[in-house]
Amino acid sequence: MSPVPDGAPHRDRCAISGIGTTRFSSNSGRSTLSLAVEASLAAVADAGLRPSDVDGIVRCDMDGVAHNDLAQALGLRELTYWGSSGPGGAAPGGMISQAVGAILSGQATTVLAFRSLNGRSGARFGRSGSGGSGGSGRRPRPVGGRGTYDEFFVPYGLVAPGQLFSLLARRHMVEFGTTPEQLGHIALACRARANANPAAQMADRPLSMEDYLSARMISSPLRLFDYCLETDGACAVVVTSAERAADGPEAPALIRAVAQSAGPEPQFGFLFPTLLRDSLTTQTSKSVAETLYRRAGLGPADVDVAQFYDCFTITVLLQLEDYGFCAKGEGGPFAGSGAIDKGGSLPINTSGGHLSEGYIHGLNHIVEGVRQIRGTSTSQVTGAEVCLVTSGLPVTTSALVLRRAS
């Protein structure tokens, strides 16, 4: 094989050949292992394979299901490769990155990437119980230390991811005059796509700008519909070589390029120390985009459709800028211009995203990216050939470009 001159020898050499999901609900009544198995079986069947063909598993570091759990439950013949990526929502692109690395280095041939969670009925994000209780003697058990640096944040009431993103949103408003209505356009775009997607949790729930603006404030300036859903469910995808994928029943979604980035100033811990970075309005998405586009040999103008990680509306707005679809500070006007809607220049989150389809921690974004490449999305972008899929921030992040085989 001839080398790619700009240092991306993995370009187009692997593909996603299978996708699978469970139902998305607020109370699955099932274990996360059962959800992971169901999504994995669906993905493997979709790829035209059997579980015994799988020899690699990659997972999110926050998943309750370990690689050996899933291998045992699926009855895999021999698992020869596994890995974890993260933290949390930063994982999905990194999981694909590990799968590609394993396949191209000969450590695996067929890798499952999955995420399974009971995000509503089980452990819920933003429900902090840390500190203030459980101590002995006269002093409650303290928070922080041991490299977490939580002692600089949690004693002040900064306890939930949404509060951190609210600080980012406020800062974006301070620096650039971004408005609540502009954030609202992101919520409305995702909701409109979910309304076309029968599998979305918000399939039957339209959202107007009046609904958005009159909804209760959660942590100013972010309101109820700036927040993603809480979901029970799982998604899985099968990654294999482009050659093997070509033999499958579905059109392969070629992995044009994949990238991870911790940025020039990664910061410590899981979340809150990112508030100490030089800028709050430029995120690790900026540096990952530069690497991804270089490896892909493509730029923002080549992207037909994008699935942006959307834990909050502001997360999307920051990425519109960081991935180069508009200038820094112009994310608000860009979102409000209709560009991100189905007929716009950059349709986003065509299944409804975390904001309105379901929160499967970025894995549902990859599944929807594959659907766009296959031409099977419920909000299909006509002629879509290149789809950008991003993963979570702010600590580290990852992203990939999917491409239709020509």
Place this chain on the structure above:
Amino acid sequence: MSGAAVDRPPRVVPETADPDTGGFFAAAARGELALCACAACGAVLHPPRAYCAACGRWDTVWRTVSGRGRLYSWTTVEHQAHRAFPVPYTIVLVELDDASEARLVGYLPGRPELEAGMPMRVWFEPVDDQGTLLPQWRPEPIDSIDGA
């Protein structure tokens, strides 16, 4: 348990004995705001740590700073996420005047009127009966903000 304690949920107290960060709280207990800095090159190392990547040295000091800053961002929390923090309350992010590399967080009760860049001043709040003081921030000049 006293009557006042019954009315108030347990405080969240910081770990003050961590080998890298304990000096910050030791200074606070003396009523001083101090940041970790490299003794060799002077770089501010916040969050505090023992190794300076800028010059490769392991020699740090706790440098007292003025306790003045500017409001960088804030959020008023309306949805309760932790029993120790009844809503509404406001989280402030303050950029320090004499160490812009460092930002510190503070808690204000209620929904104060705030604006970006406004001057902020540190104060020290007792959070237990062990002498632990938590550096807090309030707008300067002090007007409608009560002592929490």
